[in-house]
Amino acid sequence: MEHWLTTIPPFAVYLLAGLAVGIESLGIPVPGEIILVAAAVMSSKHELSISPHGIAIxxxxxxxxxxxxxxxxxxxYGHHLFGFLERKFPHHFNKDLIDYAEHVFHRWGMLAVFFGRFIALLRIFAGPLSGSLKMHYPRFLAANLAGxxxxxGGTTYLVYYLGKAAEKYLKDFSYVGLGVALLFGLLLSTVLKRRLQRKVEAYAEQRRVEQAAPAAD
Structure with a gap:
């Protein structure tokens, strides 16, 4: 495995990381974060000529x-786009999730674009939803770039330095340490995803109650 990794051209790793993150940012649910972490792990190995700066950029x-x-x-295309995504990716998109994301972006604007970058499901919505809500593009670009x-950059360098520390202190077990770090990152992502799902469900229930109240009157 290690020998195979040394044959991968660094440019291919940079391209794959950039494409994965870019495709996810388009609104297509690919594991951009996992691929970014894996690329950052590779950059921490001294046997590989992969630069963390190249990964980050x-x-x-x-x-x-x-x-x-x-x-x-x-x-x-506005909400027609979300209807299309809901039909094509039913396991990733549903009306409750879209309604909650729209609520968040309506309420927080630029902050939602910035902090949404750190949450997988909101990261997918950031670009399409900001456009659908007609957010002023310079404001969107500033928040998007900062996020x-x-x-x-933060993910790349955090994983890189964790990997270097594991390689230094665990020596022959550096891959085990990196695997543990990767597992920790995935578990954290899962926890955040579940918390978001609970918020989506709570917001959907609140909307149903509010919509039922006028009918009851």
Missing amino acids: SAVCGAVIGDTIGYTVGRR AICWA
Whole structure:
């Protein structure tokens, strides 16, 4: 495995990380975060000629470009886009989730774009939903760029330095340490996803109660 990894051209790793993050930012549910973490893990290995700076830059570019395309599509096609995504990816999109995301972006605006970058489900919605809600593009771009730098750059360098520490202190068990770090990251992502799902369900129930109240009157 280690020998195979040394044959991968660094450019291919940068391209894959940037494409994965960019496609996810378009609104298509691919595991961009997992691929970014895996690329950052590879950059921490001294046997591989992969730079964490290259990973970070490619991921930031992919995030900004993908979100911008998603924003443009969302601005032009609006809620027709979300109907299409709901039909094509029913396990990832539903009306309750879309309604909650729209509520968050209506309420928080630029902050939702920035902090949404750190939450997988909201990260998928950031570009298309901001465009659909007609957010002023310079404001969207500023929040998008800041979020991309903090999320993509922060994730890359955090995993990189954890990997270097594991390689230094665990020596022959460095891959085990990296695996543990990767598992921790995935568990944290799962916890955040479940918390978001509970908020989506609570908001959906609140909306149903509010809609039923006038009918009862």
